[in-house]
Amino acid sequence: MIRVQEAPFDSGEEIAALNAEGETGAIASFTGLVRAGGDREDVTALFLEHYPGMTEQVIEGLVQQARGRWSIQAVRIVHRVGTLPLGAPIVFVGVASAHRHDAFAACEFLMDALKTDAPFWKKEITRDGSSQWVEQKESDRTRANRWSQESAR
Numbered sequence: 001m002i003r004v005q006e007a008p009f010d011s012g013e014e015i016a017a018l019n020a021e022g023e024t025g026a027i028a029s030f031t032g033l034v035r036a037g038g039d040r041e042d043v044t045a046l047f048l049e050h051y052p053g054m055t056e057q058v059i060e061g062l063v064q065q066a067r068g069r070w071s072i073q074a075v076r077i078v079h080r081v082g083t084l085p086l087g088a089p090i091v092f093v094g095v096a097s098a099h100r101h102d103a104f105a106a107c108e109f110l111m112d113a114l115k116t117d118a119p120f121w122k123k124e125i126t127r128d129g130s131s132q133w134v135e136q137k138e139s140d141r142t143r144a145n146r147w148s149q150e151s152a153r
Contacts, residue, residue, distance in 0.1 A: 001075070002059050004050055006082040011092055014076050018096040024073055028103035029094040030111050034084045046090070047123040047131065048081040055079075055119050062113045066095070069109070070102040077110065079120065109147050116144040 001017075003009075011031045018027050034046045063075050074096040084090055093110045097103040114120075115136075122134040 001077070002056050002063070003078045004052070004055050004059075004081060005078065006080060009078045009080070009089060009092055011089065014078060014092050014094050018074050018076055018094050023098060024096045025098040026100040026103040027094060027096050028100070028107040029092065030107055031089055032091040032111075034086050034088045034090050036086050042127045043086070043124045044127050045083050045085050045125040046134075047083045047125055048079075048090070049121045049123075050079075050081050051119045058118050059114070062110055062117060065113070066106040066110055070097065070106040071099070072097045072102055072106050075106070075110070077114070079114070079118070081120070083125070112140070112144045112147060115140040 011029065015027055015029055018024065018029075036043055059077055059079075063077070066072060066075065072095050074094075076092065076094040078092040080088075080090050091111075091114065093107055093114070095103045095107040095110070097106070123131045124134055125131045
């Protein structure tokens with residue numbers, strides 16, 4: 001299940017939905033929050049845009065890659081767009097599997113891939129109302145690239 005939305009989400013509800021299978025032995029999840037101290041000082045909010053339709057298609061492709069590498073039962077990804085204040089939940093990635101290793105690895109892979117491959121654009125908004133687009137970080141690219149060097153399972 002993939003959702004791109006402006007509305008807030010509840011991580012607890014997302015985790016509960018992952019456990020609906022009954023065969024689940026592990027759930028790994030990540031909830032990302034809008035943090036202060038981005039590329040600029042005095043940031044008060046983050047604005048996110050996406051390319052509707054394409055964004056969901058790219059994320060589905062990432063989920064299929066994860067399914068090809070690890071034994072996973074269910075995946076839930078929720079990514080917010082629009083203007084988000086500091087501290088607001090921005091992304092949820094949850095993976096259910098029979099075993100913790102697969103759940104942890106797939107969850108981390110998906111979050112790393114979202115940061116580099118999904119078509120989202122971010123702008124930091126400051127106290128005075130000015131804004132600046134956020135450039136992709138080299139550290140995010142490095143984290144995502146390591147998955148192409150690791151063998152499956």
